[in-house]
Amino acid sequence: MTTTLAAGALDQIFGGARSNHRFDDRAIGDDTLRQLYELTKLAPTGFNAQPARYVFVRSAEAKARLAPVLSSSNRDKTLAAPLNAIVAWDSRFFEHLPQLLPGRDVAAYFVEEEPIRSAGVFNAALQAAFLIVAARSLGLDAGPMTGFNAAALDREFFPDGRLRSLLVLNLGYGDRSEIRERGPRLAFEDAVRVL
Ligand SMILES: Cc1cc2nc3c(=O)[nH]c(=O)nc-3n(C[C@H](O)[C@H](O)[C@H](O)COP(=O)(O)O)c2cc1C
Numbered sequence: 001m002t003t004t005l006a007a008g009a010l011d012q013i014f015g016g017a018r019s020n021h022r023f024d025d026r027a028i029g030d031d032t033l034r035q036l037y038e039l040t041k042l043a044p045t046g047f048n049a050q051p052a053r054y055v056f057v058r059s060a061e062a063k064a065r066l067a068p069v070l071s072s073s074n075r076d077k078t079l080a081a082p083l084n085a086i087v088a089w090d091s092r093f094f095e096h097l098p099q100l101l102p103g104r105d106v107a108a109y110f111v112e113e114e115p116i117r118s119a120g121v122f123n124a125a126l127q128a129a130f131l132i133v134a135a136r137s138l139g140l141d142a143g144p145m146t147g148f149n150a151a152a153l154d155r156e157f158f159p160d161g162r163l164r165s166l167l168v169l170n171l172g173y174g175d176r177s178e179i180r181e182r183g184p185r186l187a188f189e190d191a192v193r194v195l
Pocket residue numbers: 017018019020021074143144145146147148167182183
């Protein structure tokens with residue numbers, strides 16, 4: 001039976017969840033990373049194309065490669081986080097469609113650069129949103145960031161040019177002791193029309 005989540009679960013994913021960049025010192029193990037992907041992979045995407053690719057940056061060596069591409073205001077907190085997830089999109093995601101969308105030939109949609117880019121970015125962004133929700137579902141906090149030099153990140157982590165970064169997420173078990181008040185949200189009346 002499907003039903004509305006219990007109040008505690010809803011609070012963990014929405015009301016009580018924050019974009020958080022400060023964490024306690026608990027590490028994120030490989031089993032948790034696998035669980036995180038197993039949930040995230042179920043995100044809906046156009047043609048089931050799943051263009052997002054993920055790089056989990058955990059070692060000191062990998063963090064040292066990430067550090068120079070971060071904006072100065074994001075650098076310290078990103079390096080201090082137990083783990084950083086780079087979410088990128090695969091500019092040749094459509095090559096996987098015979099496997100991911102068996103029985104349908106949609107190659108004609110993915111010939112020109114612009115529809116490839118817009119579908120890749122749009123769907124990978126949806127997947128990134130699911131990654132945040134999956135992280136919260138597993139008791140983690142996520143701090144999304146676009147404050148980095150994407151071209152420099154791509155040169156460092158994706159030198160063959162195929163993957164293109166969209167977002168870096170700081171992940172860990174949140175320390176809320178110094179978090180700012182949550183920003184206001186638009187009211188239903190201001191954001192929604194029911195026709
Ligand atoms: C696409 C995106 C880019 C963001 N970039 C940054 C960033 O570069 N640095 C930062 O500290 N926070 C960044 N944030 C965090 C937002 O400021 C935060 O999600 C928003 O204020 C809502 O906060 P809340 O989830 O705690 O309510 C980003 C969030 C998103 C979704």
